Amino acid sequence: MLEQNQKPLENPANKYPKPPFVKQPQEAPGLASKMQPLPDHGEKSYKGTGRLLGRKALITGGDSGIGRAAAIAYAREGADVAINYLPEEQSDADEVIALIEAAGRRGYAIPGDITDESFCKSLVEQAAEKLGGIDILVNNAGRQQAVDSILDITTAAFDATMKTNLYGAFWITKAALAYLPEGASIISTTSVQAYEPSENLFDYAQTKAAIVAFVKSLAKQLGPKGIRVNGVAPGPVWTPLQTSGGQPQDAIVKFGEVTPLGRPGQPAELASIYVQLADNDASYATGQIYGAAGGSGNP
Numbered sequence: 001m002l003e004q005n006q007k008p009l010e011n012p013a014n015k016y017p018k019p020p021f022v023k024q025p026q027e028a029p030g031l032a033s034k035m036q037p038l039p040d041h042g043e044k045s046y047k048g049t050g051r052l053l054g055r056k057a058l059i060t061g062g063d064s065g066i067g068r069a070a071a072i073a074y075a076r077e078g079a080d081v082a083i084n085y086l087p088e089e090q091s092d093a094d095e096v097i098a099l100i101e102a103a104g105r106r107g108y109a110i111p112g113d114i115t116d117e118s119f120c121k122s123l124v125e126q127a128a129e130k131l132g133g134i135d136i137l138v139n140n141a142g143r144q145q146a147v148d149s150i151l152d153i154t155t156a157a158f159d160a161t162m163k164t165n166l167y168g169a170f171w172i173t174k175a176a177l178a179y180l181p182e183g184a185s186i187i188s189t190t191s192v193q194a195y196e197p198s199e200n201l202f203d204y205a206q207t208k209a210a211i212v213a214f215v216k217s218l219a220k221q222l223g224p225k226g227i228r229v230n231g232v233a234p235g236p237v238w239t240p241l242q243t244s245g246g247q248p249q250d251a252i253v254k255f256g257e258v259t260p261l262g263r264p265g266q267p268a269e270l271a272s273i274y275v276q277l278a279d280n281d282a283s284y285a286t287g288q289i290y291g292a293a294g295g296s297g298n299p
C-alpha cells in the first residue's frame with residue numbers, strides 16, 4: 001500500500017513512448033506543437049517545492065524542448081522567467097508564457113536571433129529590466145542539422161551552427177556578467193555529441209565539445225566571484241530540434257532505440273537537473289557536466 005503522497009515507483013523503460021515514430025519533417029527551428037506524439041515538458045507532471053523562490057532566470061530556446069521544460073520547472077519552483085526564441089516560434093512561446101503565469105510567476109517573451117551580437121546584448125538588457133535583474137542564465141538555444149559529408153556543409157551552414165551554439169552564448173554570457181550577482185548560476189546545454197560525435201553531426205558536435213570547455217574554463221574564472229557554471233549533456237531527447245533536420249527522418253523513426261532504456265528522453269526528464277544546478281543546494285558543483293542519456297553516452 002502507498003503511504004499518503006507516496007509516488008508509485010515508475011519503470012523508466014516504459015514511462016514514455018518508444019520507437020517506431022512516424023516521419024514528421026518540419027522546417028527548422030520547428031514547433032513542439034506539431035510533433036507526434038507531443039513531447040512532455042512537464043506541463044502536467046512537474047511539481048515545485050519553492051526551491052527557486054524569487055529567482056530571476058533567462059533561458060534561451062525556452063519556447064520548446066529542454067528549455068521549455070526548464071522554464072516550466074523554474075516557474076513552479078518560484079522563479080520569474082524570461083525566454084528567448086526565434087520569431088517563427090511565437091506560438092510555442094505563447095504556451096510557455098501561459099504556463100509560467102499559471103504557476104503564479106512572471107513570464108517574459110523576448111524573441112530574436114542570437115546569431116546577432118547586438119541582439120544578444122539587447123536580450124540581456126531587456127531580460128534584466130523586465131525581471132529586475134538576472135541570477136540564473138541558461139544558455140540552451142541550439143542549431144543541429146544532420147549532413148552526411150563534410151563536403152556538403154556550406155560555409156553559411158557551418159557559420160550558422162557556430163554562431164548559434166557558441167557565439168550566442170559567448171555574447172549573452174558576457175552581457176549577463178554585468179548583472180549576475182554572487183550566488184548566480186550559469187547553465188549551458190551541451191550533449192553526448194561532445195564525447196561521442198556522430199558522423200553526420202560534424203559541425204554540431206564540435207560546438208558541443210566547445211561548450212564543455214566553455215563551462216570548465218568559465219567555472220575557473222568565476223569561481224572566485226561566487227558564480228557557478230555547469231553544463232547538462234542530454235542524450236537523444238524528443239524535441240523539434242531533432243525532427244526539423246537534426247536527424248534524417250529515417251533516424252526519427254527509431255529515435256532513442258539504441259539506448260538501454262530503448263526510447264528517447266522527454267524534456268521533462270531533464271528539468272530537475274536544471275533546477276538542481278541553479279539551486280543553492282548545488283553550491284559545490286561548478287565546472288561540472290551532468291548527463292541524462294538513457295544509459296548510454298557520457299559524461
Ligand code: NAD
Binds near residue numbers: 061112113144189241
Ligand atoms: P528545441 O528545438 O526545442 O530547442 C532549441 C531552441 O533553440 C529552439 O526552440 C530555438 O528557440 C532556439 N534557437 C535556435 N536557433 C536560434 C537562433 N538563431 N536564435 C535564437 N534561438 C535559436 O530543441 P532541444 O533539443 O530542446 O534543444 C535545446 C538544447 O539541447 C540545444 O542546445 C541542443 O543542442 C541540446 N541537446 C538536445 C538534444 C536532443 O536530443 N534533443 C540532445 C543533446 C543536446
Ligand code: MG
Binds near residue numbers: 030063064065089240
Ligand atoms: Mg523551439
